[in-house]
Amino acid sequence: MKLEITLVIAAAAALLNLWLATRVGRMRTAHKISVGDGGNEFVIRRMRAHANYTEYTPFFLILLALVELAWGSNPWLWGAAIIFILGRIAHAFGMDGNEKLRATGTVTTLLVLLGLAIYALVIAYWGLAFEGADVTAPITA
Numbered sequence: 075m076k077l078e079i080t081l082v083i084a085a086a087a088a089l090l091n092l093w094l095a096t097r098v099g100r101m102r103t104a105h106k107i108s109v110g111d112g113g114n115e116f117v118i119r120r121m122r123a124h125a126n127y128t129e130y131t132p133f134f135l136i137l138l139a140l141v142e143l144a145w146g147s148n149p150w151l152w153g154a155a156i157i158f159i160l161g162r163i164a165h166a167f168g169m170d171g172n173e174k175l176r177a178t179g180t181v182t183t184l185l186v187l188l189g190l191a192i193y194a195l196v197i198a199y200w201g202l203a204f205e206g207a208d209v210t211a212p213i214t215a
Contacts, residue, residue: 075142075143075146077139077142077143078147079138079142079147079148079151079152079155080135080138080139080142082155083135083138083155083156083158083159084135086159087131087134087135087159090127090159090162090163091124091127091128091131093166094120094123094124094127094166095124097120097123097124097166098117098120098121098124101114101116101117101120102117105117116170119169119170119171120169120170122169123165123166123169123170124166126165126169127162127165127166130162130183130187131162133187134158134183134186134187134190137187137190137191137194138151138154138155138190140194141190141193141194141197144194144197145193145197154186154189154190155186157182157186158182158183158186158187160182161178161179161180161181161182161183161186162179162183163179164176164178164179164182165178165179165180165183166179167179168180
């Protein structure tokens with residue numbers, strides 16, 4: 075299995091990470107701050123948007139890959155992944171001062187992570203949809 079959803083979304087996540095890093099760099103350049111935030115609120119906001127992204131994205135990508143591995147490609151999984159990416163973009167713009175976008179990004183991120191975590195637990199504990207495995211067959215030693 076090639077995990078096509080995870081591959082595409084991981085590539086999008088890497089590009090989004092580069093975009094967030096570039097936004098921090100541009101803000102530092104504009105305010106002539108070479109290291110850290112210099113106490114500048116705009117630089118702090120951009121840095122926090124980038125840091126927040128790097129805090130949530132690994133958990134999302136791990137869950138996405140494991141659920142896809144266990145469940146296979148599915149339109150629901152595509153939708154959850156796209157919503158996560160769009161939520162992270164909304165959050166980044168929201169950190170520039172638009173509280174509605176920030177809240178939207180935060181809520182969508184948390185809901186997608188919660189949904190994937192719950193589904194991963196369902197798969198693990200109830201043996202649902204393991205691709206290529208007969209989940210009804212008893213395990214023998």
